[in-house]
Amino acid sequence: MIARRVLPLLVAATLVLGAVLALRPAPGQAQSTCDAPPQTGRQPYPDELSPVFVSAGNVTLGSAAPTPALINKGYPNYVKTSPYVPCIVLYAVGYTESAWFQFDVNRYGDTGQTLISFDCGYGIMQITGSVYDNEHGRRVAGEPPYNIGMGVVSLINKWNASPFVGSNDPSVPEDWYFAVWAYNGWGWVNNPNNSTRFESSRPPFNGTQPRSWYPYQELVWGFAGNPPSYGGKPMWPAVPLSLPPRSSVNQPVPDWIPRPLPSHDPCPSGPAPTPTFTPTATATPTRTPTPTLPYRPPVPVVGTPFYIPLLSRLSGGP
Numbered sequence: 001m002i003a004r005r006v007l008p009l010l011v012a013a014t015l016v017l018g019a020v021l022a023l024r025p026a027p028g029q030a031q032s033t034c035d036a037p038p039q040t041g042r043q044p045y046p047d048e049l050s051p052v053f054v055s056a057g058n059v060t061l062g063s064a065a066p067t068p069a070l071i072n073k074g075y076p077n078y079v080k081t082s083p084y085v086p087c088i089v090l091y092a093v094g095y096t097e098s099a100w101f102q103f104d105v106n107r108y109g110d111t112g113q114t115l116i117s118f119d120c121g122y123g124i125m126q127i128t129g130s131v132y133d134n135e136h137g138r139r140v141a142g143e144p145p146y147n148i149g150m151g152v153v154s155l156i157n158k159w160n161a162s163p164f165v166g167s168n169d170p171s172v173p174e175d176w177y178f179a180v181w182a183y184n185g186w187g188w189v190n191n192p193n194n195s196t197r198f199e200s201s202r203p204p205f206n207g208t209q210p211r212s213w214y215p216y217q218e219l220v221w222g223f224a225g226n227p228p229s230y231g232g233k234p235m236w237p238a239v240p241l242s243l244p245p246r247s248s249v250n251q252p253v254p255d256w257i258p259r260p261l262p263s264h265d266p267c268p269s270g271p272a273p274t275p276t277f278t279p280t281a282t283a284t285p286t287r288t289p290t291p292t293l294p295y296r297p298p299v300p301v302v303g304t305p306f307y308i309p310l311l312s313r314l315s316g317g318p
Helices: 027-033 046-057 087-098 135-142 144-161 173-184 216-225 308-314
Strands: 040-042 071-073 079-081 111-113
Touching: 046 087, 046 144, 071 144, 087 144, 087 173, 087 216, 135 144, 144 173, 173 216
Parallel strands: none
Antiparallel strands: 040 111, 071 079
């Protein structure tokens, strides 16, 4: 199959200005306008979720998650092969989207209702689209493994429709650059050369700077190499993923760019057993330490996740 894939550049019809973004509803306020109702469940701890990310990326969750499409592999010609997403990509995307929160609670281990964003993004991976009041929607809203599995489905769909990086190998995290970009919104809005949004002299994201300084994929890469801590230890092993030179990601985006080097291990923590969740469980958790977050989020801007009030509560803010 000849490799010619270009994800169409979508016109950003609604770039919301800061004054409007300040009016974004808190997660609970958005729930009444979204199709799938929130579900009640216990928020898993990071050490419970970590193996789920691994299993979801390996597509070994079975009936606990949806089945993704086959994934394209190879360049300049590609073949369809077994689906796979590196766990380091899933760890960092999940944290960028929600700080690994499926439920709108004050801390890991608490019980609450689904975390739903202003634009009806659900749970850990902020799943949008086709989330209705049916079994699928209820599982997206209430089951962390299913939600993460839907993130895998979406990332693989983005991978299959995006330009190529390197040899187009799903096991190489650096090759996911364009797919991760597309997960948040393909187009000029997340182009690293967009000088109306991003300073060309910005340092690499390390979790401490304002998110508004960076395109989405640079946030994900930054968290991959600078994981947050919980319970006195990193939530995942640090993987300092390499970014492509901005000069290679011009406008329009080319069909292929070289793989940035060095490339890295897709899942340094290795596979682990998958825990079983009871989405409606109300048991009192055995531990409730407050998570240590890597930054104090700025005022919301375009590209900044919706969960600013939640993170402020967790970090001791107002």
